[in-house]
Amino acid sequence: MTATQSSSHSSSVTRPAKQLPKSVEIHIRRRANPDSPQYWERFAIPYRPNLNIISCLLEIQKNPVTSDGRPTTPPVWSMNCLEQVCGICTMVINGKVRQSCSALIDNLDQPIKLEPMSKFPNVRDLVVDRSQMFDHLKRIHAWIELDGTHDLGPGPRMDQDDVQERYAYSRCMTCGCCLEACPQYDGDNYIGPQAIAQVRLFNMHPTGKMTRDERLEALLQEDGITNCGNAQNCVQVCPMNIPLTRAIYEENREAVVHGLFGWLKK
Amino acid sequence: MASNGIKIAIVGGGLAGLAASMKIAEAGHFVDLFSVVPVKRSHSVCAQGGINGAVNTKGEGDSTWEHFDDTVYGGDFLANQPPAKAMCEMAPAIIYLFDRMGVPFSRTQEGLLDFRRFGGTKHHRTAFAGASTGQQLLYALDEQVRRFEMGGKVKKYEHWEMMSLVLDGSGVCRGLIAMDLQTLELRAFPADAVIMATGGPGLIFGKSTNSMVCTGSAVSTCYQQGAQYANGEFIQVHPTSIPGEDKLRLMSESARGEGGRVWVPRQPGDTRLPSSIPEKERWYFLEEKYPAYGNLVPRDIATREIFQVCIEGKGVGGDNQVYLDLTHIPAETLDRKLGAILEIYEMFVGDDPRHVPMRIFPGVHYSMGGLWVDFNQRTNIPGLLAAGECDYSIHGANRLGANSLVSCVFGGFVAAPAAIEFARNIERNGADGSRIYEQELIRQREINDALIKQSGNENQYLLHQEMGKWMTDNVTVVRYNDKLKATDNKLLELMDRYKRISINDSNLWATMALPHARHLDNMLELARVITLGALNRNESRGAHFKPDFPDRDDENFLKTTIAEYSGEGPVISYEAVDVSLITPRKRDYSKGKKEGAAAASGGRGSALPHKQGAPQVPRPDAELKPENLSAPLIWGQNKEAVADPSAELTTRREQGKSIGEAGGKSD
Numbered sequence: 001m002t003a004t005q006s007s008s009h010s011s012s013v014t015r016p017a018k019q020l021p022k023s024v025e026i027h028i029r030r031r032a033n034p035d036s037p038q039y040w041e042r043f044a045i046p047y048r049p050n051l052n053i054i055s056c057l058l059e060i061q062k063n064p065v066t067s068d069g070r071p072t073t074p075p076v077w078s079m080n081c082l083e084q085v086c087g088i089c090t091m092v093i094n095g096k097v098r099q100s101c102s103a104l105i106d107n108l109d110q111p112i113k114l115e116p117m118s119k120f121p122n123v124r125d126l127v128v129d130r131s132q133m134f135d136h137l138k139r140i141h142a143w144i145e146l147d148g149t150h151d152l153g154p155g156p157r158m159d160q161d162d163v164q165e166r167y168a169y170s171r172c173m174t175c176g177c178c179l180e181a182c183p184q185y186d187g188d189n190y191i192g193p194q195a196i197a198q199v200r201l202f203n204m205h206p207t208g209k210m211t212r213d214e215r216l217e218a219l220l221q222e223d224g225i226t227n228c229g230n231a232q233n234c235v236q237v238c239p240m241n242i243p244l245t246r247a248i249y250e251e252n253r254e255a256v257v258h259g260l261f262g263w264l265k266k
Numbered sequence: 267m268a269s270n271g272i273k274i275a276i277v278g279g280g281l282a283g284l285a286a287s288m289k290i291a292e293a294g295h296f297v298d299l300f301s302v303v304p305v306k307r308s309h310s311v312c313a314q315g316g317i318n319g320a321v322n323t324k325g326e327g328d329s330t331w332e333h334f335d336d337t338v339y340g341g342d343f344l345a346n347q348p349p350a351k352a353m354c355e356m357a358p359a360i361i362y363l364f365d366r367m368g369v370p371f372s373r374t375q376e377g378l379l380d381f382r383r384f385g386g387t388k389h390h391r392t393a394f395a396g397a398s399t400g401q402q403l404l405y406a407l408d409e410q411v412r413r414f415e416m417g418g419k420v421k422k423y424e425h426w427e428m429m430s431l432v433l434d435g436s437g438v439c440r441g442l443i444a445m446d447l448q449t450l451e452l453r454a455f456p457a458d459a460v461i462m463a464t465g466g467p468g469l470i471f472g473k474s475t476n477s478m479v480c481t482g483s484a485v486s487t488c489y490q491q492g493a494q495y496a497n498g499e500f501i502q503v504h505p506t507s508i509p510g511e512d513k514l515r516l517m518s519e520s521a522r523g524e525g526g527r528v529w530v531p532r533q534p535g536d537t538r539l540p541s542s543i544p545e546k547e548r549w550y551f552l553e554e555k556y557p558a559y560g561n562l563v564p565r566d567i568a569t570r571e572i573f574q575v576c577i578e579g580k581g582v583g584g585d586n587q588v589y590l591d592l593t594h595i596p597a598e599t600l601d602r603k604l605g606a607i608l609e610i611y612e613m614f615v616g617d618d619p620r621h622v623p624m625r626i627f628p629g630v631h632y633s634m635g636g637l638w639v640d641f642n643q644r645t646n647i648p649g650l651l652a653a654g655e656c657d658y659s660i661h662g663a664n665r666l667g668a669n670s671l672v673s674c675v676f677g678g679f680v681a682a683p684a685a686i687e688f689a690r691n692i693e694r695n696g697a698d699g700s701r702i703y704e705q706e707l708i709r710q711r712e713i714n715d716a717l718i719k720q721s722g723n724e725n726q727y728l729l730h731q732e733m734g735k736w737m738t739d740n741v742t743v744v745r746y747n748d749k750l751k752a753t754d755n756k757l758l759e760l761m762d763r764y765k766r767i768s769i770n771d772s773n774l775w776a777t778m779a780l781p782h783a784r785h786l787d788n789m790l791e792l793a794r795v796i797t798l799g800a801l802n803r804n805e806s807r808g809a810h811f812k813p814d815f816p817d818r819d820d821e822n823f824l825k826t827t828i829a830e831y832s833g834e835g836p837v838i839s840y841e842a843v844d845v846s847l848i849t850p851r852k853r854d855y856s857k858g859k860k861e862g863a864a865a866a867s868g869g870r871g872s873a874l875p876h877k878q879g880a881p882q883v884p885r886p887d888a889e890l891k892p893e894n895l896s897a898p899l900i901w902g903q904n905k906e907a908v909a910d911p912s913a914e915l916t917t918r919r920e921q922g923k924s925i926g927e928a929g930g931k932s933d
Contacts, residue, residue, distance in 0.1 A: 033775040048511070055511035061778070062727040064770065078280045078303075081477045082513045084613070085401055086307040101512070112567035123448060124776040131424075134304065138416050143409035145367045149292055157377030161755055167370040170405065174306055205368045225482050266698050 006105070010130040021047045024056055025067065025111040028075050030125045038122075041075075042111070044066045053093060053100035053114065054079055058106035077126040084239060087173030090180075091116060091126045097180040097237055117180045121189065133174050136195040140218045144207050156206040169247060171240040178234035178244055190227035191219065193234040193244040200247035203254065213265075216251075225252050272689040273298060274682075275442055275457035277428045277484055279305025281400075281671060282654025283463030283626050285678025288684070291414035293686055298455055299411070300423045300444055302479050302781075309477035310674065313400025314516070315384060316392035317364075318672040319357030323378060328389040330354045335848060337669060340386040341634070341662025342818065343850035344497065344826070346843055349641050349659050353676040360675050361393045367406040371395050371861060385519070385565065385667040392668040405669055423455075427781060428484045431460065431491050431650065433846055438692070439649035440702060443710050448776045452710050454703035458689030461643075461681050462652040463674075466633040470789045470796065471742065472734015474630035475514050485637055485656045486788035489795065492574050493645045495829045495836075496658035497635035499799035502665055502809045503742050505568040507629030508611060510586055514629030515614055517590070519606045521624070521834035522561050524600075527573065527591045528552050529623075534580045539587055540623045551575055566664070569628045570811060582625060589623035597621075605885045627721040628743055630814070632670065634661040634809065635799070638828060643681035649692065651685050653677030658826070663808020665804035669678045717783050718774070722766025726783050729760055729767065733786075733793060741797050745812050750801040754794060761790050795829040795836045802838050803827060808853075820850055 016197045031038045044067040045059045057077055064074040079089045082101040089100045093117040094108055105112070120128035178193040179185045185192050199215045202208035219225040225248065234244040272295040276283045279301035287297045300778045301308065320333040333354040338345050365371060366378060371393050372380040381390040395402035414420045432454060434440050441456040467482025468474030489495045506521065507514035522528070529548045536543060552571055553560040563571070576586040592600055592608075597620040600608060611619050637645050637652040639659055644651050654674040661669065736756045740749040764787060771779035805819035806812050825840035 032773050051511055052614070054478060058512060058727075073771050074779065076776055076778055079478050080303050080307050081309065081312050081517055082510075083610075083878045085398065086303070086477065088303060088307045102613050104614070106616050120578060124773075127776060131304075134306070134412075138412060141413075143413045144366065145413075146366060146410065149288060149363055149410075151359040151362065152366065154362045154379065155368070158373055159377060160373040160375075163370045163373050166368075169401075170370050170395075170402055171398060173311070173401070174304075191791075202368065207366070218688055 020049070021110065023047050024051065024105055024194060026056055026060070027111050027113045028125065029113070029115040030075060031116070032073075033124055034122060041072060043075075047105075047115050049106065051105040053091075053103045053105070053112070054089065055084060056105065056112075057100070064178050075125045085090055085173060087175030090175045090177060091191065092118070092180070097177045099175065099239055102107040102239070117176055119180050120186060122174065128176075130174065130176050131178060133179070133192075133194055137174075137198060139191070140195050140199050140202075140215045141211065142195075143214075144202065144205060145211050158206065162204060166201055166204050168240075168242055169197050169204075172197060172201075172242055173240065177237045177239060181233040181237040183225050183231050183233065184229045189223055191221075191223050191225070193228075193248060196225055196228075197242055197244050197247040199251050203251070211221060212254070213258060213262060216255045216262070219255045220259050225255050228252070272296065272458050272686060274685045274689060275455055275460045276463060276652070277301075277442065277460065278308070278465060278655060278656070278798075279303075279408075279411075279424075280310040280463060280465055281306035281407060281674035282465075282656075282678040282681075283308075283461070284404070284411050285675045286463060286597075286653055286680075286682040287420055288410050289679055289682030290406060290686060291411070291417070292417035293682070295419070295567065295686060295689075297414075298302050298457060299367065299420055299422060299429050300426050300442075300455075302427045302447065303427065305411070305422065306405065306426045308404060309480055310387075310404040310671070311398075311401040312475070312477060312516075313403075313671055314397050314518070316394035316399045316668045317357075317361060317403065318334045318391050318666070318668040319361040319393060319672060320354065320382070320389065321358045321361070321379070321381065322389075324344075324381060324390040326389050328356065328391055328875070329768055332389060333357065333387075333391060333693050334388045337660070338662065338848055339597045339851075339853060340666040340669075341660075341664050342853050343662065343820075343824065343845060343848075344500070344634075344807060345660055345662030346826075347845055347847040349680075350662075351847060352641075352680075353660055353673055356676055356679070357672045360672055360679075364393075364403055364406055367410060369395055369402045369406045370670065371402075376578060387558070387666070400671060403675075407675075415858075427709050428464075428487070429784070430706060431647070432456070433491060433647070433705050434702050437492065437647065439647050440699075443706050445701075445710075445781070447781060450774055450777070450780060452707055452708050452713065452714070452848075456699075456703065456848060458692060458694075459649045459685040461678075461685055462637060462650065463654045463655050463678065463681075464656045466636075466655040467789070467792055467796075468630050468633070469785070470733065470793050471501075471630040471737045472731060473510075473514050473738075475504060475516050476630070478513075481785040482656075482792050483785040483788040484887065485652075486792040487648070488637060488645070488650065488652075489829070490788070490791055490831045491647070492646050492831065493650060494637035494638035495635065495792070495795050496826050496841075497799070498633075498795040498804055498829055499741075499797075499827060500634035500661075500663050500809050501630060501742060501796065502632040502634060503569050503573075503628045504631040505565050505572060505628050506590060506626045507631075508615060508856035509625065509629075510614060510628045514627070515610065515730075516629070516631070517611065517624065517626055518604075519565065521590055521592060521604060521607065522568070524603050525592070525595055526561060526624075527594070528568075528588055529591060530575055530580055530582055530588050535584050537583065540582075540591070541593075547596070549580075559925060566809065566811070570743050572626075573628050576627065577739065577744070581627075586627045587625040588627065589747055590626045591623035592619055593621055593623060630663055630738065630742060632661075633664055634658065635796070635827075636665060638826075639796075642684040643677055644684055644688070649688055651681045651688075653681040663810060686710060713784075714780065717767075718769055720766075721768040724763045724767040725770070726764075726779070726786055727766045729763060730782075730786050730789070733757065733760055733790065737793055737796070741793075741800055743802050743811065745810065747801055747804075747812070750797055754797050754801065757790055757794050757797065764790065792829070798836050798838060799827045799829060800821050818853070856917055 061074040080086045084102045203212040275298045303444040320328045425447045429443045432441045464484045467478025469481045506517040529550045636658040639657045660673045664773040666802045740753045771777040804815045805823045829836040
């Protein structure tokens with residue numbers, strides 16, 4: 001943003017000379033507040049190489065004028081880490097749900113269409129309320145039950161292969177891409193791949209396993225794992241490449257066994 | 267002791283804030299946790315490398331004392347030594363606790379925790395979870411705090427921003443004012459103590475490696491209400507970041523380690539493709555200036571040289587960037603050794619670094635400075651504590667790699683019992699209690715209302731950009747007094763122009779404009795603290811480098827800078843550093859640490875209790891276990907006392923027997 005820090009003007013020296021667009025055209029699906037209707041607004045900003053969606057939004061924010069010259073309110077969006085690890089800046093870009101920090105203009109067809117995720121309450125413009133995903137984490141008891149945080153030495157020994165599988169699930173940043181892409185998920189009818197993968201994460205852990213029944217019970221509720229329609233969209237859109245369908249498969253098996261025979265334990 | 271009723275407000279839900287929340291909730295008390303983003307999205311997720319703790323599982327003779335020595339040496343002896351030592355002693359237990367919480371740390375073939383080597387040490391001391399250790403640690407704490415949230419002990423206020431403290435007539439912190447970022451509703455939150463855990467102020471420099479919430483705004487409000495800000499001028503700049511239009515992203519130093527060469531075209535402003543610039547027309551300035559080390563000069567030297575080249579207009583395309591070239595290395599080798607980091611570059615830049623040289627620039631990365639705290643994380647305002655990057659303790663003039671995560675958790679673990687201790691002994695407000703909240707609420711409302719109403723021709727985002735440019739150009743890597751003075755004048759000018767901004771969003775529902783305007787005001791105040799701290803410190807130490815004063819000057823500046831707010835700007839004073847455990851010696855990475863260490867601190871070291879390394883294979887019943895993490899940790903305030911020989915023998919463990927016993931020692 002600052003003039004001397006701005007890096008990318010010189011990309012012309014690193015890229016083969018080709019016809020570069022003069023401007024970036026962006027259409028944003030907006031909403032003033034949860035009670036008002038959505039509408040589209042068009043913006044154009046000067047093209048520079050290596051822009052991402054966030055940079056364009058920051059540019060529009062400085063001086064919010066539509067491409068036909070009409071002053072408007074600045075579009076509002078969520079952003080934080082800008083390294084695709086916090087998950088907050090997720091939106092629907094040219095019809096595909098993804099993080100806007102890692103969406104490079106040079107790789108997108110123009111005009112670029114930005115929309116808020118459709119499966120979550122729309123707060124304003126591109127901002128949505130994903131608190132339901134965090135509520136799911138409560139319902140499935142997505143944590144290890146510790147005796148206490150005092151020093152009890154190291155945790156259980158683990159095989160590096162198991163650690164790697166858990167690591168894959170543990171990278172979930174609660175961004176909501178899987179829920180947005182899931183044809184079954186529609187608000188509160190299905191707990192969804194994100195929560196199921198977290199059940200897998202904790203049920204794989206030697207200590208977590210001790211309380212796995214509680215998590216499986218959550219998956220056996222009406223909105224539980226049986227709602228999966230096996231469309232496999234989730235695993236396609238997951239920006240962290242989490243093996244979501246594998247988690248669903250494994251936990252479905254665990255849940256079914258628990259549903260059939262779990263009562264014998266009692 | 268009405269322990270049930272104690273409520274602590276914690277501002278910030280990163281590692282430090284969550285660590286403190288967990289401890290307070292576990293002790294049976296209540297937490298109001300404020301965060302501008304859902305806590306799981308805090309900046310701690312960005313830490314990649316790992317977390318330090320001397321467990322000596324590699325048979326290298328590592329010890330917590332070695333870790334401590336590396337930390338104060340790396341920090342160029344500006345850190346108070348007792349808390350740094352306490353952190354290093356607690357570090358192994360912190361790592362084991364995260365292990366028990368289920369963090370997928372990498373393992374050895376025996377299934378034990380694996381440790382890697384990191385900058386500034388010769389030991390394998392860094393536990394890591396893939397390349398996203400910060401994310402994994404944050405999630406572990408997020409999960410535990412969610413457990414306490416379910417139990418009703420923690421109440422989260424996410425998308426709420428702290429606007430100011432509520433202080434009573436005697437200057438005691440009684441809670442805070444926060445703003446709902448959707449409705450802009452201002453509300454007072456009474457609390458028995460407040461812990462600040464808001465992270466760093468990177469956005470003062472415009473773009474940095476920090477997340478977009480890292481404005482330092484909340485800390486600045488504390489400073490403006492009387493909290494002392496310490497060592498503000500110590501800002502760590504990472505030599506190789508990927509400059510983006512929106513932020514600077516870290517490029518691991520391993521790219522240089524694997525043979526990356528740094529160069530710019532000899533002809534400034536050369537617009538040819540890098541591949542068509544012949545070898546003799548490239549300036550490999552690190553290799554030329556430092557034939558012995560070449561591209562592998564230490565971090566601070568690399569940072570300064572790259573910065574200097576760009577400031578002189580010799581950067582690629584005249585911009586602030588140089589090439590970091592890996593294209594001479596076979597692509598298969600690169601994929602094998604650097605695959606993950608090359609993918610990051612590709613994802614955010616779009617170029618393939620196997621075939622096109624990367625463009626990099628030093629990026630503001632971490633603030634060693636922050637709110638002044640005593641050895642119990644207490645600020646000078648009674649009832650206000652601080653932990654994590656937003657406090658100044660532990661790192662001195664320069665932070666060691668992989669020490670940030672451990673310092674966050676340590677800070678939270680120390681602040682929590684100290685806050686409870688304070689809350690137990692403080693008398694609740696009497697009949698006039700509610701008035702102080704109402705007064706501060708009115709003050710905040712007036713500030714917001716005035717901002718919304720005012721109109722002028724200044725643009726808040728352009729002012730921020732201008733501040734960032736001045737701060738980056740003049741108050742980062744290389745500092746000159748005339749430029750620092752000019753920067754302070756510019757900041758004063760920006761403060762004046764700030765009075766003429768107009769909020770460009772007529773829709774105040776969930777607006778970004780009003781919060782940003784408030785941040786900007788606070789950032790300008792803190793920018794002056796950083797700039798004037800740098801101006802006054804006429805020496806070079808750690809991250810602070812002045813070509814006109816190239817040496818460390820212990821006689822005049824082995825001191826903590828303390829800034830206090832006044833209407834006319836920061837008032838700077840100094841406080842001696844507690845160097846009671848290791849005598850300062852020259853920091854020189856061209857030699858092994860031991861050579862200098864033996865002469866300088868051997869004598870004193872021997873007076874200390876005999877230190878043993880942890881057992882090779884850590885077992886729950888190991889004899890030298892790190893201290894009990896839940897034990898209360900209370901130390902006497904050590905603000906004035908310096909180099910007290912008796913302090914050498916007093917460890918945190920010995921002093922912190924119980925809250926009741928230790929309470930009398932704290933003042």
